[in-house]
Amino acid sequence: MSRRTVAELSRSLARGEFSSTELTRDYLSRIKQFNGVYNAYITVTEELALAQATAADQRRARGEHGPLTGIPIAHKDIFCVQDVRTTCASKMLSNFISPYNATVVERLNAAGTVTLGKTNMDEFAMGSSNETSFFGPVRNPWDPERVPGGSSGGSAAAVAADLCAIATGTDTGGSIRQPAAFCGITGFKPSYGRISRWGMIAFASSLDQAGPISKSAEDAALMMNAIAGPDSKDSTCVEVAAPDYMATLNDSLQGLRIGVPRQHLAEGLGAEVESALQAALKVFESLGATIKEVDLPNSHLSVSAYYVIAPAEASANLSRFDGVRYGYRCAEPVNLEDMYKRSRSEGFGSEVKRRIMIGTYALSAGFYDAYYIKAQQIRRLIKQDFDNAFKDVDVIIGPTTPHTAFKLGEKNSDPVTMYLEDIYTIAVNLAGLPGMSIPAGLHTHLNKRLPIGIQLVGKDFDEARLLNVAHQYQQNTDWHLQRPEV
Amino acid sequence: MVWETVIGLEVHVQLDTKSKLFSGSSTTFGAEPNTQAGIYDLAMPGTLPVFNEAVLRMAVKFGLAIDAEIGRRSVFDRKNYFYPDLPKGYQVTQLAFPTVGKGSLQITLEDGSEKVIGITRAHIEEDAGKSLHEDFQGLTGIDLNRAGTALLEIVSEPELRNAKEAVAYLKKLHAIILYLGISDGNMAQGSMRCDANVSVRQLGAKEFGTRTEIKNINSFRFVERAINHEVQRQIEIIEDGGRIIQETRLYDADKDETRSMRSKEVANDYRYFPEPDLLPVVIDEAYIESVRAELPELPNAKRARFVSQYGLSDYDAGVLASSREMANFYEEVVKICGDAKLSANWVTVDLQGLLNKSDLDISQSPVSAARLGALIGRIKDQTISSKIAKTVFEAMLGNEQSVDEIIESQGLKQVTDSGAIEKLVDEVIAANPEQVAQYRAGKEKVFAFFIGQAMKVSKGKANPDQLNALLLQKLKG
Numbered sequence: 001m002s003r004r005t006v007a008e009l010s011r012s013l014a015r016g017e018f019s020s021t022e023l024t025r026d027y028l029s030r031i032k033q034f035n036g037v038y039n040a041y042i043t044v045t046e047e048l049a050l051a052q053a054t055a056a057d058q059r060r061a062r063g064e065h066g067p068l069t070g071i072p073i074a075h076k077d078i079f080c081v082q083d084v085r086t087t088c089a090s091k092m093l094s095n096f097i098s099p100y101n102a103t104v105v106e107r108l109n110a111a112g113t114v115t116l117g118k119t120n121m122d123e124f125a126m127g128s129s130n131e132t133s134f135f136g137p138v139r140n141p142w143d144p145e146r147v148p149g150g151s152s153g154g155s156a157a158a159v160a161a162d163l164c165a166i167a168t169g170t171d172t173g174g175s176i177r178q179p180a181a182f183c184g185i186t187g188f189k190p191s192y193g194r195i196s197r198w199g200m201i202a203f204a205s206s207l208d209q210a211g212p213i214s215k216s217a218e219d220a221a222l223m224m225n226a227i228a229g230p231d232s233k234d235s236t237c238v239e240v241a242a243p244d245y246m247a248t249l250n251d252s253l254q255g256l257r258i259g260v261p262r263q264h265l266a267e268g269l270g271a272e273v274e275s276a277l278q279a280a281l282k283v284f285e286s287l288g289a290t291i292k293e294v295d296l297p298n299s300h301l302s303v304s305a306y307y308v309i310a311p312a313e314a315s316a317n318l319s320r321f322d323g324v325r326y327g328y329r330c331a332e333p334v335n336l337e338d339m340y341k342r343s344r345s346e347g348f349g350s351e352v353k354r355r356i357m358i359g360t361y362a363l364s365a366g367f368y369d370a371y372y373i374k375a376q377q378i379r380r381l382i383k384q385d386f387d388n389a390f391k392d393v394d395v396i397i398g399p400t401t402p403h404t405a406f407k408l409g410e411k412n413s414d415p416v417t418m419y420l421e422d423i424y425t426i427a428v429n430l431a432g433l434p435g436m437s438i439p440a441g442l443h444t445h446l447n448k449r450l451p452i453g454i455q456l457v458g459k460d461f462d463e464a465r466l467l468n469v470a471h472q473y474q475q476n477t478d479w480h481l482q483r484p485e486v
Numbered sequence: 487m488v489w490e491t492v493i494g495l496e497v498h499v500q501l502d503t504k505s506k507l508f509s510g511s512s513t514t515f516g517a518e519p520n521t522q523a524g525i526y527d528l529a530m531p532g533t534l535p536v537f538n539e540a541v542l543r544m545a546v547k548f549g550l551a552i553d554a555e556i557g558r559r560s561v562f563d564r565k566n567y568f569y570p571d572l573p574k575g576y577q578v579t580q581l582a583f584p585t586v587g588k589g590s591l592q593i594t595l596e597d598g599s600e601k602v603i604g605i606t607r608a609h610i611e612e613d614a615g616k617s618l619h620e621d622f623q624g625l626t627g628i629d630l631n632r633a634g635t636a637l638l639e640i641v642s643e644p645e646l647r648n649a650k651e652a653v654a655y656l657k658k659l660h661a662i663i664l665y666l667g668i669s670d671g672n673m674a675q676g677s678m679r680c681d682a683n684v685s686v687r688q689l690g691a692k693e694f695g696t697r698t699e700i701k702n703i704n705s706f707r708f709v710e711r712a713i714n715h716e717v718q719r720q721i722e723i724i725e726d727g728g729r730i731i732q733e734t735r736l737y738d739a740d741k742d743e744t745r746s747m748r749s750k751e752v753a754n755d756y757r758y759f760p761e762p763d764l765l766p767v768v769i770d771e772a773y774i775e776s777v778r779a780e781l782p783e784l785p786n787a788k789r790a791r792f793v794s795q796y797g798l799s800d801y802d803a804g805v806l807a808s809s810r811e812m813a814n815f816y817e818e819v820v821k822i823c824g825d826a827k828l829s830a831n832w833v834t835v836d837l838q839g840l841l842n843k844s845d846l847d848i849s850q851s852p853v854s855a856a857r858l859g860a861l862i863g864r865i866k867d868q869t870i871s872s873k874i875a876k877t878v879f880e881a882m883l884g885n886e887q888s889v890d891e892i893i894e895s896q897g898l899k900q901v902t903d904s905g906a907i908e909k910l911v912d913e914v915i916a917a918n919p920e921q922v923a924q925y926r927a928g929k930e931k932v933f934a935f936f937i938g939q940a941m942k943v944s945k946g947k948a949n950p951d952q953l954n955a956l957l958l959q960k961l962k963g
Contacts, residue, residue, distance in 0.1 A: 079532075080530075080531065080532045086531070088531070093531065096531070098530075098531075098532075099525060099530065100525055100530070102532060197532075197534060198532065198533070198534050199532040199533075200532055201531040201532045202531075202532065202763075204762075205762035205763050206762035232536065233534060233536060234534050234536075235534065235535065235536055235537065235763065235764050235765055236534075236762075236763065236764075236765060312759060313759075313762055315566075315757075316564050316566055316574075316575065316576050316757075316759070318575075319566060319568065319574060319575020319576055320529040320531070320573060320574050320575050321531075322568060322570075322575060324570050324573070324628065325528055325529070325573060325628075326528075326530070336570065336626075340568055360757065363566070363757035363758075363759055364755055364757060365755045365757075368757075368759070372759060
């Protein structure tokens with residue numbers, strides 16, 4: 001039963017085929033069995049899970065249930081869960097017990113989900129391979145020699161290896177979509193401002209957005225219905241009520257105008273990814289969509305702009321980790337400066353320190369205009385590119401990543417090659433648009449099958465359309481049902 | 487060499503809101519350490535700011551009061567620096583787009599002349615917590631109750647030319663803030679704090695000298711003393727051939743000196759950038775007009791009205807309008823007694839003298855406006871003379887009796903019975919034949935002697951006008 005989608009599990013629970021407690025025990029035993037291999041979880045909250053499962057079963061018995069009641073879920077360890085260790089995969093927070101719940105967690109708790117644990121990730125969400133975690137790398141369930149992608153690598157691996165029914169993730173430059181592509185599952189990043197960031201530990205505040213990592217578009221819609229919408233605790237969360245994302249899943253794609261960015265089909269795109277994309281476009285055509293090329297002329301600037309804006313914001317966001325009030329404090333500090341220096345030097349990993357330094361530099365007197373202001377100008381140009389493209393099309397479809405999952409350690413020596421892994425996803429964050437990765441093929445390489453993802457990008461707050469397009473594709477293909485041999 | 491002092495003030499005013507700038511935590515002063523710090527104030531991971539709208543209204547109110555440009559779109563920025571009482575490692579403030587832009591304040595100098603001081607800007611920002619260095623055996627305690635409290639930082643142009651002007655500016659600012667009710671303005675508790683940028687230059691020089699910043703001056707008196715000290719220190723250094731270092735200095739009130747805190751030459755680079763957790767604050771005309779409608783009458787307008795409505799001198803009107811409470815007290819007195827000029831004299835001279843002597847504020851006045859009004863009313867209706875009124879006033883301090891009861895019980899009522907006065911006049915004339923002769927010989931100055939004698943005999947109770955008339959008549963006769 002652990003392989004089923006949330007929608008299927010929900011129906012089974014409703015029919016009484018099994019209880020949430022039984023389902024939860026099944027997942028917990030799978031975690032015990034396989035987490036040693038994949039390292040998808042940092043913390044397993046067995047006691048909390050069983051208590052929530054019991055409560056969910058009671059709710060169901062009383063008839064007070066919704067589609068997510070009793071569904072076992074995993075939270076990326078970037079979300080604060082009250083009274084549970086919340087580490088952000090950093091030594092800095094390895095002893096931090098959150099005193100409160102993130103809004104996303106609060107809303108999922110209210111919907112009756114069962115928290116199995118906290119998933120591994122790149123430290124403070126900084127990375128594209130999940131190798132920067134203080135708690136060790138996550139391994140890709142399709143090939144344990146390979147990375148699951150990052151930063152939501154633990155969530156993606158947990159969903160792909162059926163160590164949970166669905167998971168939460170966060171996406172700053174591709175951190176939901178890229179691991180979803182590498183792990184052969186569905187990853188959804190809503191528009192900036194659609195979901196509250198309260199309780200989600202900030203990496204880059206103007207780019208971070210929470211979203212579901214799931215086994216299907218339908219499951220993503222189910223979770224979106226629970227978590228999307230205004231929150232008075234987050235000023236950047238829009239005040240417009242979210243629609244019912246389930247209501248439009250089955251709308252026809254007849255007449256849908258799909259744009260394919262010319263720049264995404266250019267040099268650097270792996271042949272296997274390109275052919276999977278072309279095959280997917282054929283499927284959409286057969287469903288009544290029309291395809292045209294669109295232009296995103298400034299997309300080549302997105303990685304550079306991103307690696308100014310995100311580190312700049314991060315350099316300030318991470319200042320609070322100073323050893324004063326909570327988190328890691330060095331042993332025997334001799335004075336204040338020593339405490340700051342050693343707590344932060346010892347508490348942060350090298351990628352985090354690299355980005356704090358880049359960000360601090362970019363914001364420094366004398367460099368601010370050349371870096372930060374310039375990057376913001378590029379950001380506006382990128383948004384304009386999308387606005388122009390969306391005059392003619394409803395959805396933009398392209399590759400999620402240039403290649404399939406790479407090997408552990410393969411891209412560690414040069415941070416820039418690693419940063420380029422997010423070349424197709426980053427612009428979407430800079431523009432604040434909804435983006436999604438869905439499985440669209442498997443590439444067989446040395447007897448290993450590796451998933452290929454395609455990316456769907458929608459207009460501002462047009463999440464419903466993206467989920468509809470993805471769901472219709474999944475109704476007509478079975479890539480999303482493929483599972484690795486665990 | 488003649489030196490000119492150049493002073494600019496940065497005044498931090500703690501806005502009187504129930505909750506903090508970006509969190510719902512309470513702002514009450516004096517609570518147990520760290521009991522008023524919520525998870526945002528503690529900079530718990532994942533917490534976010536939510537702007538307290540009450541702060542915006544107060545800032546706009548202040549902006550309108552100093553006739554400033556109001557930022558239609560103000561933007562919060564992060565100012566980055568590490569300090570243990572700054573939990574986030576950055577302070578949220580406004581750099582390029584403050585809520586209040588250029589404005590001005592009119593101050594009255596000692597010679598009674600007016601000077602307009604430019605205000606560069608006033609921006610909204612959050613306060614830090616407090617580091618407590620005592621009581622922890624070499625360690626530092628952190629109290630975050632104050633962290634995140636809303637401040638309005640009011641920055642003046644460098645247009646103040648001596649310590650007295652600086653104090654006058656500060657007092658005017660203080661009055662406006664109290665008029666507006668946006669802060670309690672309590673300097674001792676830190677609700678109003680002043681940093682002074684001070685430099686000296688040769689009189690007539692175009693360029694400013696190197697300035698130092700004196701931090702944390704917490705009373706009007708200390709502002710004057712700290713600036714005077716710093717000016718003296720700078721002049722001495724320059725005259726000895728030295729040069730002023732741009733630095734931050736702390737005023738030590740106990741030793742009455744300033745001393746170096748940190749040099750700006752190794753200053754922090756604050757790496758300001760727009761706070762991505764908050765949206766720009768956009769306000770429209772309608773909002774501004776709704777705030778304008780709430781504005782009380784301000785000191786200058788009140789002063790002008792006192793001159794035109796009550797016929798007061800500019801000086802008296804200025805003194806009375808200098809604080810909202812003083813002005814209200816005065817107008818209540820006028821309402822009761824109906825004599826604006828007498829009321830002005832009594833409030834600015836007699837009452838103010840009393841308050842100064844006992845170091846009291848008008849709000850703590852031992853004589854209520856109602857009682858003072860009643861007293862002046864009795865002067866006006868000639869029940870008592872102005873002179874006797876002072877006796878009654880003294881008596882009022884010691885007991886709760888009404889003005890009439892005091893006059894009655896102490897027999898201070900003025901004698902207006904013309905028969906009695908005539909008898910008095912006759913007695914005085916009869917007793918002083920020599921002076922009568924002098925007067926009648928043309929030495930009219932002697933008249934005052936007869937008034938004095940008559941008043942002495944009547945214990946000051948004779949109606950002066952009647953006494954005057956009768957004396958004149960009888961002496962001439």
